[in-house]
Amino acid sequence: MKINIIGGGTSGWWTAGYLRKNHPDVEITLIESPNIETVGVGESTMPNVRAFFEELNIPEEAWIKSCSGVRKEGNVKTNFNYVGDEPYNFMFIHSGFDEWYEKYSRGEVDKFSVYDLYDPDDWRGYAYHIDAAQAWQIVKEYTKDIKHILATVTRDELPEADLHIDCTGLGRHIIQDKTMYTYPDTLIDTCIVRRIEEDTKNYSETVGRDYGWDFNVYLSDKRVGCGYVFDSSKLSIDDAKKEYMNNNGHRKFLTDFRVLKWEPGRLKTPWQDNTVAVGLSVGFVEPMEANGLSLLIHQIKTLSKVLNKPNREKIYNRAVIKVFDEVADFIWHHYACTSRSDTSFWKHYAELDGKTTLLQRIQNNTNLKQNLYPSYVYAYLAIYYGIPNDKKKVDK
Numbered sequence: 001m002k003i004n005i006i007g008g009g010t011s012g013w014w015t016a017g018y019l020r021k022n023h024p025d026v027e028i029t030l031i032e033s034p035n036i037e038t039v040g041v042g043e044s045t046m047p048n049v050r051a052f053f054e055e056l057n058i059p060e061e062a063w064i065k066s067c068s069g070v071r072k073e074g075n076v077k078t079n080f081n082y083v084g085d086e087p088y089n090f091m092f093i094h095s096g097f098d099e100w101y102e103k104y105s106r107g108e109v110d111k112f113s114v115y116d117l118y119d120p121d122d123w124r125g126y127a128y129h130i131d132a133a134q135a136w137q138i139v140k141e142y143t144k145d146i147k148h149i150l151a152t153v154t155r156d157e158l159p160e161a162d163l164h165i166d167c168t169g170l171g172r173h174i175i176q177d178k179t180m181y182t183y184p185d186t187l188i189d190t191c192i193v194r195r196i197e198e199d200t201k202n203y204s205e206t207v208g209r210d211y212g213w214d215f216n217v218y219l220s221d222k223r224v225g226c227g228y229v230f231d232s233s234k235l236s237i238d239d240a241k242k243e244y245m246n247n248n249g250h251r252k253f254l255t256d257f258r259v260l261k262w263e264p265g266r267l268k269t270p271w272q273d274n275t276v277a278v279g280l281s282v283g284f285v286e287p288m289e290a291n292g293l294s295l296l297i298h299q300i301k302t303l304s305k306v307l308n309k310p311n312r313e314k315i316y317n318r319a320v321i322k323v324f325d326e327v328a329d330f331i332w333h334h335y336a337c338t339s340r341s342d343t344s345f346w347k348h349y350a351e352l353d354g355k356t357t358l359l360q361r362i363q364n365n366t367n368l369k370q371n372l373y374p375s376y377v378y379a380y381l382a383i384y385y386g387i388p389n390d391k392k393k394v395d396k
């Protein structure tokens, strides 16, 4: 089988590395533009990044250094419930959480005592902050025996192949039907991002702002990927920059702002005939909860599993869409449980009822081995939003 991978960012090279390892007989050509830059904002990740590199046989000490990586224990949120609410660290806690949550629901322990359960040695006990603009380079070094072409191509110029993998990012230059499925109430569609110099932290930070939220992702070389993601129908880029600087002007900036825009959602059909989208070309909801690279890894592994199956297109589309929709649902709950109504952005969400479905998600008792977002992850949100876990009030 001959495969073209078009795009050389994280999606292109991670896909090339994984397919090379798992399908040694496939002929792979990777075509990347020397002119179109990759996305790399300072990415906060989920724990599956570690397992992915293990599968590629690239040792942690090698890859973590190559992309200024830092082990991440959690994500601290504030200002999503109300302005000035108490920062709460959403840590990677698995063992003991359910028992603790029962006690918490009975009022026997306070919400901060959950931190005592944190164990970095637990299964999936940590993830990473990485620079995605660098995270593909080590995979490129380890990936041998592929043809590499530097060129900006259109679909008509592609070398003959059985399958084209569109890794061209938000531009989606290869996939033909670009019809998107969008999620109701997903408003964030723009990011202004810049780099700051500050000491490293092992947790990322997300701070609710007037029309979205600020993020800080700390890298090992004292660079911080930081910026403001917001709803561009309510706030101009210039006003976003002003608001950002009002809140962060005291910090030491290394770069000017870069602006990134996307249509929140996913392709209706990620695999179409002999072309499959992987990475940002499939879509992007928004950066909340570090989902981008996690979705990418899911897509790469799914593609690899189904590559030789007769109904590969159908399985891939079903699996990719399911996980994307779960991500969008989880993100929706981050806004739809708010008590804020201080701007038109938050008022929109304050009028939604996220609490009822949040409690349903918790009480469905799902576990992490079978679900992208198990019950306890939703329980964490309920704790942050001060939503009592009163089982009697909720229909399953």
Ligand SMILES: Cc1cc2nc3c(=O)[nH]c(=O)nc-3n(C[C@H](O)[C@H](O)[C@H](O)COP(=O)(O)OP(=O)(O)OC[C@H]3O[C@@H](n4cnc5c(N)ncnc54)[C@H](O)[C@@H]3O)c2cc1C
Binding pocket: 006, 007, 008, 009, 010, 011, 012, 031, 032, 033, 034, 035, 036, 037, 038, 039, 040, 041, 042, 043, 044, 045, 046, 132, 151, 152, 153, 154, 167, 168, 169, 170, 171, 173, 191, 260, 262, 278, 279, 280, 281, 284, 287, 290, 291, 292, 293, 294, 296
């Ligand atoms: C604002 C923002 C914040 C994010 N935050 C996070 C986060 O915190 N955590 C997380 O996990 N993920 C995050 N992501 C997602 C993450 O950055 C991406 O999933 C990841 O970088 C992969 O991007 P990509 O390789 O699909 O696309 P890109 O990085 O855009 O790469 C596209 C590649 O295609 C090439 N190309 C484009 N057109 C052509 C052409 N015509 N011919 C040849 N080559 C071409 C380009 O040169 C480039 O090599 C974020 C994304 C955005 C936009």
